[in-house]
Amino acid sequence: MDRIRTGLAAYGMSGRVFHAPFISVNPHFELTAITERSKELSRGKYPDACIVRSFDALIGLEGLDLVVINTPDGTHYEYARRALEAGKHVIVEKPFTTTVAEAEELVALAASRGLTLSVYQNRRWDGDFLTVKEILSKGLLGHLVEFESTFPRYRNFVRPDTWKETGKDGGGLTYNLGAHVIDQAVQLFGMPEAVFADIATLRKDGKVDDYFIIHLLRPSKAPEVRITLKSSYLMCANEPRFVLHGREGSYVKYGLDPQEAALTEGLLPGTPHWGEEDKSFWGLLHTERDGKVVREPYPSLPGDYAAFYDNIYQHIRCGKPLQSDAREVVGVIRLIEAAWESSRMQRVVRI
Template identity: 60%
Template sequence: MEVIKTGLAAFGMSGQVFHAPFISSNPQFELSKIVERSKNLSKEKYPKAEIVRSFDELIADAQLELIIINTPDSTHYEYAKAALLAGKHVVIEKPITSNADQAKELVDIAKSKNLMISAYQNRRWDADFLAVKEILAKNLLGRVVEFESTFSRYRNFIKPGTWKETGELGGGLTYNIGSHLIDQAVRLFGLPEAVYADLGTVRTGGMVDDYFVIRFLRPALAPELKVSLKASYLMRTPEPRFVLHGTLGSFVKYGIDRQEEDLIAGKSPLEQNWGKEDEEFYGWLHTEADGREINTRYEGPAGNYGAFYENIYRHLRLNEALETDASEVLDVIRIIEAAYQSHKEERIIHLR
């Protein structure tokens, strides 16, 4: 079948690490054009991709079928709308937009023009999250009563010159990492009835939120489950990535999926054992089966961000279901908005 000619809206960290390697290594795609406003960084690794100097020039190319919106958050709405109106399918970096009404408008435009709009929720293919999904699918813990998801980072300085640190064009840890943790929890347990959140700026000189704890109250698929989501930039000693407790046992998982680190180091997604965890980061399963206690390391599936683009291809060419339909991620934005409101007003915010 015909390859999907793709344009990349920026070649910063996101373009270099999360998008270009997977588009270029998948023979079903062609990385045709890349926006670089003044530099030519992409030429070394992707010499066949034409460099253009503006987003307008990118979407004016009639041959491009798919546009990746990986620019600062505040530009997502404008750029995605322009791409859709130009007749392009669109992938937008999470969290789509920082405003649920704008995100809904983009979804409606895409639907009216029979175009795809996908949210880049690549951490649905993290090894740690896939292990949790497998544990739950196998019912190894019985009825789960507590779920904790923590993203530990240590960066005790403010990185200069980046919009994610100034808040001028979006940013903040809740919209950044929070959109992933919330999306994962909603995928597992459904939309909560309400949320309660504590957000903060914990680093000296910080200008955006770099700490959060968000609690889901009565998630739709498990109303009695206690759900807590946490992230911080001041966690030099990491907490477990996941902790699950159930009526039969517990699952505790340390370590963050290695794909981002490997991509930054220049490794290719085509390398053998891509996304496979080192044994030291296997989760610990302590449960029982047939009256026998089990206390062992648990090897989960390998991580695979490439599955995101494989699904995009199969959706556009084979009409298979889109696993990252932006319409299904609107609730993530609503939960983030509710988290900010909860923090500001110091109260529980009901969603439905």
Template identity: 80%
Template sequence: MCGTSAINSLVLPKEKMKDMDKIRTGLAAFGMSGQVFHAPFISTNPHFELTAVTERSKELSRAKYPQSRIVRSFDELIGMEELELVVVNTPDSSHYEYARRALEAGKHVIVEKPFTTTVEEGEELVALAAEKELTLSVYQNRRWDCDFLTVKEILAQGLLGRLVEFESTFPRYRNFIKPNTWKETGENGGGLTYNLGAHVIDQAVQLFGMPEAVFADIATLRTGGKVDDYFIIHLMKPARMPEVKITLKASYLMCENEPRFVLHGTEGSYVKYGLDPQEADLTKGVLPDTPHWGEEDESQWGILHTETDGNVVRKPYPTLPGNYAAFYENIYQHIRNGEVLQSDACGVLGVIRLIEAAWESSRTGNVIKL
């Protein structure tokens, strides 16, 4: 109360007030994740300030973000008193340790997916954040993919009748082993199931709720591969639609793409090829405040094919714009205005539980009941 009164007694310029309201944010790393998925959204959102970037030896961030301080270690980052928010976008195996240390330092935390490598680690972090009354979120940005938002709209409008089958496939083609990266050695995590699996599983849980059981096949198909590069996961009897048959799939050996989404219902189907354009645009250096951000070319729209009372309709269905920026805007609204946190770490624990169950199923060949 004293602090509030003191601030209210000052007559501050509007710009100064705006600066004080900004969430001062630090990145734990400036690799692909930092450069493509975080810095562009932090820097273009007026509610945030990219205050610090961790680069152990390089200064890659200097060119685009000269106003940001470069720090040389995670300890130095979390030791900055002015930081409110730390983004843990380091290798998978370090997520638990770095998130814990940032929370202990009194920072709000965003953790790149996968949240943690075990449910036990995730539960500990959720409890710590609650104890310290801090925000703990997981960067499940593909909840804001254009195709996923469109699938949600189609289901909400009941355009397919009663849904009976849902297939989600994330096709990639990399028929070589990328050298000198932790994602290929398995030493610090990596592997397709924790990587893309964390996204497609999260999307399915968002739509249908947690399943009663899991059956999975996880494999390494590339010559010389050291991490899993293929999975097919069946989620059985999801809480909100127990009758829906759910298949999730990804592979690094899909030279010819399979559909990204296939939905079949009692009154029709929806089939969608192609990937959300946001990642490709970000990789090219296009910023998220660019006009028409997240919009997909009409040639990529999915096909809605319905048949009701003898009336057949088969036509492209407009894809909604994707919007990863909504993730960071929600972080701001939650921290400053108390809005519901849309990607709360507590709600993402189920994804890690399902990944663990999928691995157990693949190892044993059994259906794993949750």
């Protein structure tokens, strides 16, 4: 079997939780190398993977097919460029880059070398998002008029030991979680004509943004839908993850996809009932059917992050379409840049 020999650029939370488990259980991949600058935390779980001490050593490995750039945000552009120049296929963690110019340069470089460049927008395979897509495809709410997506977090203190909160190598909530909720909205409704946003730092002594509310105006696929995207580190009482209102009904969903929690606990993808959500977390569908009011839980579809790597294999080895193609994710970075401009200028910014 022609397995894809894969290397991880880091073995922090992203490598341990979101990448190594899926690569290791997928028979089409080989977890060949893991970058750990001084430790050997991966040795116990992945004894067959060699540990390298630098990114240069990783991309210099002969026979390595694919490199996963799961390093701090501010390094994504440089590391992805160097990996592509070394002739490797590349997966970049979200956010793809910090600027549109960087993103477009990487896309052009990958195309010129005939290499795959994908962005790890894994939350396209969240169970709640897949359920939203199903509800919309079935027209259960009638003509949709309003879409709200909120990613709640609660940490009312600033962690000084992580780049995500110091701003040293990127970080901040808009690039971190905004990259997910914006991508999901664009998947559903297309790119908007304009953006209106408020981005702020609300926690005491905060150094990066920890709050945003972003309105995407007149999306290409559904110009009449009002889109609101929100996240904050000060949501002690959770808001709904999704709220959808149509002319014939509503859908309200609380709670987060269970895959991250399962992975953090050490469960492996493919275990029985993987990605399934407890019925107590199913969203509420409120509509009419055959002239009668329906107000009942709507079954959540199972989440499936493994589908991301399945598609990477199908694309690289079988030529199938790439589902999280960096070319389309450039639009997400464009919207994040526009949201920041909108917040600074306190005005609507056209795309």
